[in-house]
Amino acid sequence: MADPVLSIRDLSVEIPTRHGIVRPVDGVSYDIQAGEILGIVGESGAGKSMAGNAVIGLLTPPAHISKGEIWLNGQRIDHLKGDAMRRLRGKEIGMVFQDPLTSLNPLLRIGDQLTETMLTHLPIGRAEAEKRAVAALEEVGIPGAAERVNSYPHEFSGGMRQRVVIALALCAEPSLIIADEPTTALDVSVQAQIIALLRRLCRDRGTAVMLITHDMGVIAEATDRVAVMYAGRLAELGPVRDVLTHPQHPYTHGLMASTPLASQGKSRLHQIPGAMPRLDAVPDGCAFNPRCPYATEKCRQAPVPRVSNGQAACWYPLVDEKVI
Numbered sequence: 416m417a418d419p420v421l422s423i424r425d426l427s428v429e430i431p432t433r434h435g436i437v438r439p440v441d442g443v444s445y446d447i448q449a450g451e452i453l454g455i456v457g458e459s460g461a462g463k464s465m466a467g468n469a470v471i472g473l474l475t476p477p478a479h480i481s482k483g484e485i486w487l488n489g490q491r492i493d494h495l496k497g498d499a500m501r502r503l504r505g506k507e508i509g510m511v512f513q514d515p516l517t518s519l520n521p522l523l524r525i526g527d528q529l530t531e532t533m534l535t536h537l538p539i540g541r542a543e544a545e546k547r548a549v550a551a552l553e554e555v556g557i558p559g560a561a562e563r564v565n566s567y568p569h570e571f572s573g574g575m576r577q578r579v580v581i582a583l584a585l586c587a588e589p590s591l592i593i594a595d596e597p598t599t600a601l602d603v604s605v606q607a608q609i610i611a612l613l614r615r616l617c618r619d620r621g622t623a624v625m626l627i628t629h630d631m632g633v634i635a636e637a638t639d640r641v642a643v644m645y646a647g648r649l650a651e652l653g654p655v656r657d658v659l660t661h662p663q664h665p666y667t668h669g670l671m672a673s674t675p676l677a678s679q680g681k682s683r684l685h686q687i688p689g690a691m692p693r694l695d696a697v698p699d700g701c702a703f704n705p706r707c708p709y710a711t712e713k714c715r716q717a718p719v720p721r722v723s724n725g726q727a728a729c730w731y732p733l734v735d736e737k738v739i
């Protein structure tokens with residue numbers, strides 16, 4: 416297999432708090448290949464966004480990387496700061512966030528934002544950049560792109576604005592896109608279009624994508640592999656079809672069973688009892704043990720081994736447990 420675009424190795428993020436040090440990301444490892452979409456899924460507070468923010472150097476202090484390595488195209492990037500990280504973010508890593516307005520400058524025409532981004536990062540002149548700006552808007556499905564380059568962000572609907580953000584994220588031809596809840600703020604009908612667009616463009620260009628979402632529907636629709644996070648740790652990592660239909664971790668099984676995907680035709684959704692632990696009170700052993708119907712003394716005491724592809728962080732992985 417080719418070298419991965421992104422490689423995260425045993426990554427931990429720590430935050431010192433009044434109650435001691437908490438670890439929103441704890442020993443996480445995964446790779447993303449060119450053209451692959453890796454979904455990062457889990458409940459609110461599981462550490463999904465922290466893991467993404469660590470890659471793009473946007474952790475808010477006092478949160479910081481305390482352990483591990485992040486490699487992008489063979490270059491170690493976890494220690495990069497300031498201008499070096501900013502250059503990387505524009506050129507090598509594109510970003511799509513939940514609220515498109517955080518990525519767009521309200522005072523600039525969108526054509527100018529696209530043009531300036533390309534002039535900063537690509538070896539092309541202004542005329543070529545302006546031509547590419549129109550083409551980029553056409554490619555993401557903005558009608559009348561030749562005129563719309565002159566519009567300001569507020570003149571677009573939410574869905575159209577997110578299309579513009581995708582054009583902006585891809586225009587410098589990055590090798591990695593980090594998309595954090597890119598469709599959560601959009602109407603359901605628009606969500607599917609945006610996911611399809613992101614998937615088509617990244618596949619066509621061979622761009623690697625880290626797609627962070629709490630929505631199992633988006634995971635099923637868009638991703639090739641999925642990493643399930645629980646209390647800062649990886650619960651399970653594997654090809655999306657395997658993980659969704661034959662989850663090995665009881666947490667993944669519960670997560671799947673509680674989504675509308677799996678409950679079609681059933682009158683009630685299955686709920687996982689209890690709640691994810693606070694980060695300052697993560698139990699010993701497996702973090703999921705208090706909620707797990709199969710937990711034994713071993714699960715309460717022995718830290719579970721870290722996972723690699725196709726594995727679950729569980730002492731007693733489920734075998735042939737079907738959800739759908």
Ligand SMILES: Nc1ncnc2c1ncn2[C@@H]1O[C@H](COP(=O)(O)OP(=O)(O)OP(=O)(O)O)[C@@H](O)[C@H]1O
Pocket residue numbers: 430432437439457458459460461462463464465466629694
């Ligand atoms: N300054 C802080 N001090 C202590 N804990 C923090 C701090 N900032 C974030 N956290 C905790 O870090 C954890 C990870 O947050 P993160 O935003 O990555 O979760 P998430 O899985 O992306 O959830 P969501 O979907 O709600 O964004 C959360 O449990 C959050 O409470």
